[in-house]
Amino acid sequence: MTDSAGASAVTDSRLKPVFKNEVSELPGGERVKSCFQCGTCTASCPVRAVDDSYNPRKIIRMVLLGMRKEVLEKEPIWLCTYCYTCQERCPQEVSITDIIFSLKNLASKEGFMHPSMVPQVEILSEFGRLYEMTDFDNKKRAKLGLPPLGNKPEAVESVFDSTGLSKEAEERKGSSK
C-alpha cells in the first residue's frame, strides 16, 4: 500500500517490536511503554504549532510499534527544541524530551547525524567553544572592561575521540545520506 505521497506503509512484517525495549534502556526511556497516546505532548509543542511535520506523539507511537528505521532515518526528530514542555506536562511521566535526545544520539551512531551538527563538532574540537575568540573579539571585550579569552581546544578533541563522536562526524561528512 502507498499513501498519496507514494511512501510505502510499514506492514507488520517490517516492524521491530523489540525497538521499544531498546529505547526503554536508553537514558530517559524508562517509562516509554506507559504512553497512552493522549496527545498532550503534541498539543503543547511550540514546534508543532509552526510545523506540522513534527509530532512527538507520533514519534513515541512509532517507537512502541517498532518502526525503528523510520524513526531514526526519516522522522524529523532534530526539530525538537528541547524546551521540556511535553515532558513536564505528560500525565504518564514519560520523559519525552530525554527520549528524543536518546533517539538523536542513536541516529548519529548509525550514520544519520543531522548534517548541521558536523561543523559544530569540528568547531568545538578546534576552538573548545562555538565561537573562535579572535583579537577583534578581545578588543571589543576590552572596550567594556572584560578580560581577554583564549581558545583551549585539546581537551574537547580528546573527549570526542574517546566517545567516538569525532569518528561519527568525520564519517557523516563523507556520506551523502
Added chain:
Amino acid sequence: MKLALFLGCTIPARGLHYEASARKVAEFLGIEFVDMEGAGCCGMPVRNVSSDSSIAMSAIALAQAEEMGLELVTLCSACNATLTEAAHMLHEDKELLKRVNEILTKAGKKPYKGTTKVWHFTRFLHEKIGPEKIKSLVKKPLTGVKIFSHAGCHYLKPRTIFDCFDSPEDPQTLDDLVKAIGAESVKIINPNECCGGGILAFSEDDSVKIAGGKLKRVVDHGGIDAMALHCPFCNIQYESHQKKLEKDSGEKIDLPILFITELIGLAFGLDTKELGFGQHRVKPKDLLAKVEA
C-alpha cells in the same frame, strides 16, 4: 561571597552587555566572580549527538570549580541546564561518573569527585541576595515601566533536576526581581513558551517563527516597555531576529530586549555605558527616558 564564573560560548562573543552588566551588579552586591581560566563550552550543542561527550565536557567545568573550592555560577540558561543535569546524573550514577572520569583522565584533566553546586545567576540573586535586599539598594526605581519577563526553559526545566524551585508553567522568580526594582511585571498568555533557539541550527524558519509568535503576543498585549530575560540564546531569538521579522511581516515590533542584570544595574544607578546598553540593536531609549524622568 565568591563564585566560579562559567561564561560558556555565546555570552563572551555575542552577549557582552550581559556579561558586563552581570559583573557590575555582582561587584555592587559584594559577590566576587572568579573567572574559570581556560573553560570552554558546557557541552550543550553535542548533547544532540553524544550524551557522553556532553556530560564529559560539563564534568571538566564541574571538576575545575571543585578544584577551585567554589560553587559555579553561569549567566546562560543553556549552560545552566546542561551543567545542572550533568552534576545531577554524575551524582546519581556512579557507573557514569567512573566512565566520564576515564574520559577526563585520558584528556589530561582532573577527575570529578561529584560535589559542585551549579547556580544560574538569577536564581542566586533571588535565593541568596533576595528581592527585599535588592529593593533596599535601588537608587533609580523603574516606576511606571512595564516589563514582560521571559524566564525560558533551561533556567528551571526539567523541574526534577532543579528541585522544583520555580513553576515551569508560570515562573515567578524573574518577575520578583523585576518588581524589586520598581517596575511593573506584566503576564501574557502562555508566558513561558520557548524562544525556539534550540532548533536555530536545524530549521531557521521554524525557530524564528516560534520567536516571532511570542514577540507578537507581547506587542499585541499593548503598553509593554521591554522584555526581560537571562539567556543569550533567548536574546538572539528575540532581539537579533526582530528586524527580519519586521521585514517579513511588514509589522513593527520595536520591543527592547534587556537582560535582567542590565535592568538591576540601571536601578542601582550604575553607568549605562558600562552596563553595555550601547550594544543593543533595538535601542531601549524610551525606557531609559522613563527611568531618567
